[in-house]
Amino acid sequence: MNDIIIRRETKKDERAVEELTREAFWNVYKPGADEHYYVHMMRNHPDFIPELDYVIEHEGRIVAMIMYTKAWLEDETGYRKEIVSCGPICVAPEYQRQKLGKLLLETTFDIARKMGYDVNVNLGNPGNYVSRGFVSCKKKNVSFISGGNYPTALLVAELVPGALDGRAWTYIPSTAADCCEDAAAVEAFDADFPPKEKKWMPSQEEFYIYSHSSITR
Ligand SMILES: CC(C)(COP(=O)(O)OP(=O)(O)OC[C@H]1O[C@@H](n2cnc3c(N)ncnc32)[C@H](O)[C@@H]1OP(=O)(O)O)[C@@H](O)C(=O)NCCC(=O)NCCS
Secondary structure, three states: OOOEEEEEOOHHHHHHHHHHHHHHHOOOOOOOOOHHHHHHHHOOOOOEOHHHOEEEEEOOEEEEEEEEEEEEEEEOOOOEEEEEEEEEEEEOHHHOOOOHHHHHHHHHHHHHHHOOOOEEEEEOOHHHOHHHOOEEHHHHOEEEOOOOOOEOOEEEEEOOOOOOOOOOEEEEOOOHHHHHHOHHHHHHHHOOOOOOOOOOOHHHHHHHHHHOOEOOO
């Protein structure tokens, strides 16, 4: 796609980005979605990184978005390294699989690198990320805070090769997504959008498998 603009999100884009996020995530990981509420709340969270909040515009419409929060890796001595965590990222359904997701990730990787970050850790569907350089957390010795294990969905990208030197790290995510645990708040926020049918989709089972399994060897 040639006639697209990739740029920072502005105040004026906020509602359009929330509508896009709702549309792109609806029924993908669960019946309905809460990512649009997460986006709404994240902008005011202290871990939100505005410099990495990007959108893609096509013919005056926002068709893709990405946001980031700070996160941390802690080693066995208690040393904490600040890193970035991408997500949500989404592309309008009719624009998917045309490399807009790739463009958003690669553009923001460059900016994060210039800001001094060298690692990006993300919980997501591996199929969406492995071609962007993410590998299993097990390969980088990064375990998850709850349970000290290596979830299949926990993915690590070194923005600077060799940034992780093999020592054992524990991933400490931002608390920004905790807002979505308040189901009543999510519902109340969603009520301000046009009604949309919640239903089961096979991708929800795929996500269940990824998010409930671990790499053991
Ligand atoms: C996931 C998402 C952001 C990817 O963006 P996209 O613009 O559709 O993806 P891209 O065209 O940039 O392709 C990214 C990778 O997806 C895979 N991919 C592309 N086309 C594919 C297809 N037809 N079938 C399966 N995988 C495909 C490839 O691995 C591709 O990388 P590569 O071709 O460079 O090796 C987008 O599909 C989306 O919004 N999905 C719904 C919301 C979501 O799931 N967000 C991610 C949360 S984990």
